[in-house]
Amino acid sequence: MLFNSMEFLIFFPIVVLAYFVIPKPLKNPWLLVSSYFFYMCWNARYALLLFFSTIVTYGGGLAMEAVKGSRWRQSVKGTAKKLVLTASLILNLAVLFYFKYANFALDLLGSALALLNVKLTIPTFDIILPVGISFYTFQALGYAIDVYRDEIYAEKNFLQYALFVSFFPQLVAGPIERSKNLLRQLSEPKKFCYESVRAGLLLMLWGYFLKMVISDRCAVLVNTVYGNYGTYQGFQILLANVLFAIQIYCDFMGYSVIAKGAALVLGYRLMDNFSQPYLAGSVKDFWRRWHISLSTWLRDYLYIPLGGNRGSRLKKYRNLMITFLVSGLWHGADFKFILWGGIHGVYQIAEDLFAKPFGKTCERLHIRTDTFSWKLIGIVRNFILVDIAWVFFRADSVKAALEILRRSVLLSNSRLLLNGGLFQLGLNKRNMAILLVALAALLISSVMKERGIQCLNWLSKQNVVFRYAVYWSLVVLIIFSMDITGQEFLYFQF
Amino acid sequence: MKQIGKLAFKCFCVLLPFVVLWCYMRQHMLAFVDNEAPYYIWNREKTNSEQEKQYRVIILGDSVANAAYVPEALSRDTLNLALGGITPMESYYILRDWLNHHPAPEVCYISFQDFHLQREDNFWTRIMYSHRFRPCQNLELMKVAVSYNEPSILTEHYWLDFLSYQLYLPNKYIASIMNAGFNQRYKSNSEVMQANELHGGRYIGRATTEYNGNELESYNEFRVNPLFDEYYKKIIALCLENGITPRIVKLPLPEGTQFTDHYKKTFEEYYEELQEAYSSITVDWFPEYPKDCYYDTHHMNSHGALQFSLELKERYPEDFPTLEPDAGQLGAIDDSIKAENKIEWILKWISGKDYTVLFYDQNGNFQSMYEDRLREAWAMEALTFYSVPVDRTEEAPEAPLVWGISGTEEHTLSAAVLWTEEGLAVQLDGEGPRPWVTASGDVLGVIVINNYDRSVVCMKSFLYVDEAFTLAQ
Numbered sequence: 001m002l003f004n005s006m007e008f009l010i011f012f013p014i015v016v017l018a019y020f021v022i023p024k025p026l027k028n029p030w031l032l033v034s035s036y037f038f039y040m041c042w043n044a045r046y047a048l049l050l051f052f053s054t055i056v057t058y059g060g061g062l063a064m065e066a067v068k069g070s071r072w073r074q075s076v077k078g079t080a081k082k083l084v085l086t087a088s089l090i091l092n093l094a095v096l097f098y099f100k101y102a103n104f105a106l107d108l109l110g111s112a113l114a115l116l117n118v119k120l121t122i123p124t125f126d127i128i129l130p131v132g133i134s135f136y137t138f139q140a141l142g143y144a145i146d147v148y149r150d151e152i153y154a155e156k157n158f159l160q161y162a163l164f165v166s167f168f169p170q171l172v173a174g175p176i177e178r179s180k181n182l183l184r185q186l187s188e189p190k191k192f193c194y195e196s197v198r199a200g201l202l203l204m205l206w207g208y209f210l211k212m213v214i215s216d217r218c219a220v221l222v223n224t225v226y227g228n229y230g231t232y233q234g235f236q237i238l239l240a241n242v243l244f245a246i247q248i249y250c251d252f253m254g255y256s257v258i259a260k261g262a263a264l265v266l267g268y269r270l271m272d273n274f275s276q277p278y279l280a281g282s283v284k285d286f287w288r289r290w291h292i293s294l295s296t297w298l299r300d301y302l303y304i305p306l307g308g309n310r311g312s313r314l315k316k317y318r319n320l321m322i323t324f325l326v327s328g329l330w331h332g333a334d335f336k337f338i339l340w341g342g343i344h345g346v347y348q349i350a351e352d353l354f355a356k357p358f359g360k361t362c363e364r365l366h367i368r369t370d371t372f373s374w375k376l377i378g379i380v381r382n383f384i385l386v387d388i389a390w391v392f393f394r395a396d397s398v399k400a401a402l403e404i405l406r407r408s409v410l411l412s413n414s415r416l417l418l419n420g421g422l423f424q425l426g427l428n429k430r431n432m433a434i435l436l437v438a439l440a441a442l443l444i445s446s447v448m449k450e451r452g453i454q455c456l457n458w459l460s461k462q463n464v465v466f467r468y469a470v471y472w473s474l475v476v477l478i479i480f481s482m483d484i485t486g487q488e489f490l491y492f493q494f
Numbered sequence: 495m496k497q498i499g500k501l502a503f504k505c506f507c508v509l510l511p512f513v514v515l516w517c518y519m520r521q522h523m524l525a526f527v528d529n530e531a532p533y534y535i536w537n538r539e540k541t542n543s544e545q546e547k548q549y550r551v552i553i554l555g556d557s558v559a560n561a562a563y564v565p566e567a568l569s570r571d572t573l574n575l576a577l578g579g580i581t582p583m584e585s586y587y588i589l590r591d592w593l594n595h596h597p598a599p600e601v602c603y604i605s606f607q608d609f610h611l612q613r614e615d616n617f618w619t620r621i622m623y624s625h626r627f628r629p630c631q632n633l634e635l636m637k638v639a640v641s642y643n644e645p646s647i648l649t650e651h652y653w654l655d656f657l658s659y660q661l662y663l664p665n666k667y668i669a670s671i672m673n674a675g676f677n678q679r680y681k682s683n684s685e686v687m688q689a690n691e692l693h694g695g696r697y698i699g700r701a702t703t704e705y706n707g708n709e710l711e712s713y714n715e716f717r718v719n720p721l722f723d724e725y726y727k728k729i730i731a732l733c734l735e736n737g738i739t740p741r742i743v744k745l746p747l748p749e750g751t752q753f754t755d756h757y758k759k760t761f762e763e764y765y766e767e768l769q770e771a772y773s774s775i776t777v778d779w780f781p782e783y784p785k786d787c788y789y790d791t792h793h794m795n796s797h798g799a800l801q802f803s804l805e806l807k808e809r810y811p812e813d814f815p816t817l818e819p820d821a822g823q824l825g826a827i828d829d830s831i832k833a834e835n836k837i838e839w840i841l842k843w844i845s846g847k848d849y850t851v852l853f854y855d856q857n858g859n860f861q862s863m864y865e866d867r868l869r870e871a872w873a874m875e876a877l878t879f880y881s882v883p884v885d886r887t888e889e890a891p892e893a894p895l896v897w898g899i900s901g902t903e904e905h906t907l908s909a910a911v912l913w914t915e916e917g918l919a920v921q922l923d924g925e926g927p928r929p930w931v932t933a934s935g936d937v938l939g940v941i942v943i944n945n946y947d948r949s950v951v952c953m954k955s956f957l958y959v960d961e962a963f964t965l966a967q
Binding site (some may be wrong): 005006007192194198201205357430468472473475476479481482483 | 497498500501503505507508509510511512515651656657658663664665668672674
């Protein structure tokens with residue numbers, strides 16, 4: 001079930017109304033049933049995987065808690081806990097591996113054997129990638145690791161824990177919630193709160209705006225160019241690349257905002273998944289702002305356990321590269337994603353390596369780095385770097401990405417900028433105009449947030465005419481984007 | 495509770511643009527729907543409203559039937575209720591709608607192209623989009639489709655699509671609204687409705703465009719999908735229940751269309767079985783027509799449709815008695831003549847009807863051409879050819895000859911051609927002169943006069959090129 005589908009528009013009000021009407025003891029079971037229904041609308045059988053992941057990590061958590069409370073020696077306890085955690089990790093990752101990476105691994109094996117001149121026909125599995133498997137697996141694993149680290153107590157209430165893993169607003173595309181945040185909130189079913197329902201609905205409206213007005217509109221042009229990149233070059237590809245950066249941001253952020261809004265309507269607060277990533281001045285800063293729930297997950301459960309910044313510079317870079325390669329692999333079983341992660345790893349290493357000499361050079365040249373113009377240069381430079389990496393993410397293959405990058409520098413078609421040729425890429429003048437207006441709104445809201453102004457709070461303090469002008473503009477633009485919507489959220493595939 | 499009320503009110507306020515748009519979509523469909531939807535809306539309104547006029551013959555079927563049956567050429571009380579892309583399933587409900595609001599007709603012609611006996615074509619984009627049926631009927635259609643698991647109707651989210659259309663949700667109409675610039679289509683759609691009313695429901699193939707392609711179909715097997723078979727039979731049963739004679743007609747396809755023996759065998763088997771079950775039905779398979787009678791591989795153009803309709807009329811004279819045409823029929827004939835691009839087809843339209851065509855013969859050889867060759871080639875024995883007096887003035891002592899052809903044996907119109915200060919004019923029954931505009935140059939000027947109301951239907955000019963008359967631009 002997509003957030004931008006009719007099903008959800010029917011499903012959500014029913015869930016919310018019932019949630020606030022039914023007695024307190026039934027609220028969480030109701031949300032659990034609704035969440036499983038939400039998931040099963042896509043594929044009923046694959047709900048078993050969700051259930052499996054829930055059972056394994058729930059059982060693992062209880063087992064670790066039992067070990068902790070036992071009278072065993074400390075070293076035995078540690079070993080036993082490690083064993084339980086390892087089992088939990090292996091079982092979950094095995095499922096993830098089978099459904100997401102098995103065919104990729106077999107392909108790799110086949111290629112490796114071919115290099116060794118061994119001709120072997122390796123069959124591939126006919127598997128559908130379960131929606132959201134990477135998200136809920138990581139969320140469940142995060143819980144198991146937290147219990148192992150004694151950061152939280154294992155949850156004894158199975159229904160509550162199952163709801164934590166399957167909570168429908170963030171089930172299929174995150175944010176990857178932490179047990180410390182969501183699980184705790186789920187222990188106390190919520191009452192109707194006018195303010196949070198109102199704020200949640202407004203967030204959802206903003207999320208739909210991002211997804212339907214901006215992202216889906218960008219997708220039209222991006223799909224046109226990337227679908228037939230051999231016939232485009234220069235400014236056409238550059239425009240598509242820029243729009244893809246916007247598309248994926250608004251798509252994923254749109255989903256996260258709708259998820260956050262939907263949870264808030266029910267009274268739950270999900271974490272922020274984005275913080276104006278394209279206003280970042282460096283790649284390192286970008287990763288503090290982009291897909292925060294995943295990047296902090298990887299930081300806490302992979303990068304730091306690997307050693308993090310501790311040790312030599314080489315070790316730090318190794319840890320960084322591993323983390324980013326895993327991040328790439330998490331996004332998909334394809335070399336292009338691994339390469340995409342690797343590029344970001346290289347960016348960060350390069351930034352780190354050149355930070356000091358660059359800073360010294362600026363000092364010697366008396367370049368003021370606290371000015372707006374300097375920040376703007378940093379933002380633009382960072383956007384270009386990130387956008388180059390997005391080409392690998394969006395293209396069908398590494399080869400295609402390289403060809404797209406090659407074609408993007410063939411700038412001989414500058415007349416397209418003047419003769420309206422850019423309107424021949426799927427977005428006519430009207431849609432381009434709508435997109436520009438919407439992007440202006442996004443930019444304003446991003447700058448406001450960057451300056452610490454919460455747009456919703458700010459808006460609620462404005463006079464009624466202005467407020468409704470904003471609401472109605474959003475509603476009208478969403479309605480007038482319905483003819484080009486219906487596309488899945490990009491992050492569903494991960 | 496107060497807070498819930500407040501929240502609901504605010505939600506309503508925020509969604510006000512949606513509500514306004516919804517009301518607009520609900521009330522003013524003609525202002526934005528595409529230019530094919532009005533035919534379905536007309537069909538709905540026609541069948542669901544009481545008509546003063548009694549119809550003796552109605553036509554049911556798909557686009558091929560809609561194109562082929564020309565009510566104005568058949569009789570004044572024939573109505574074409576066929577619609578593009580529909581199957582016997584929708585046709586059954588159209589017939590039911592009709593019978594719920596009107597006395598039963600005497601005869602019902604039923605024609606479907608094979609394709610529409612096998613799968614749905616336009617269910618969502620036409621039937622649902624234009625709200626051809628009432629919600630309860632649509633629900634019934636959906637239920638039947640579900641029970642038969644009909645893949646051409648059951649889309650991935652068919653219940654949601656169903657709801658979206660039924661509730662007039664913007665996701666189904668916003669593209670039309672944007673393309674229409676909100677209400678820019680109202681005028682053209684209203685004109686479409688009027689034209690459809692004028693032509694008794696026939697809207698496909700009203701142009702004279704001819705098919706030039708070579709891709710003709712080959713038919714290997716005649717099959718009827720069980721769902722549509724059930725409705726085919728339900729139509730027949732409903733006809734018989736109401737004393738209507740059902741006539742099934744397999745419409746002619748372009749010359750060169752292939753039918754294998756197996757196809758013919760399965761076709762015969764199916765209809766023999768049907769005739770065993772319903773003995774009073776007739777089944778006709780019309781032979782192929784020349785390719786220039788079609789505008790594509792299936793649909794007749796106005797020439798083919800006229801030819802077919804005249805043949806049908808000849809085959810079933812009891813269904814189409816010769817009656818004095820009424821104003822509606824004459825309006826439709828006039829409109830069809832206006833769209834004609836060939837003289838012979840103008841003459842076919844007027845054949846048997848009180849119309850006159852005058853020819854302004856600048857070459858002076860039209861009479862000999864007509865009598866030596868054209869009359870036979872055009873098979874126009876029934877027409878009366880005569881000379882029209884021309885008032886030769888001093889200014890134009892050598893004015894060309896003018897000939898007249900009357901649609902009936904006795905010509906009731908007394909016409910004279912004269913020269914006025916403004917140029918050529920025609921005088922009908924001693925009334926004041928009316929200007930007759932012809933193209934300049936060596937052309938054959940043609941004026942068609944409706945003798946029933948003494949109106950000039952159209953004026954055209956033809957060039958004689960390659961032994962044929964072509965319309966001068």
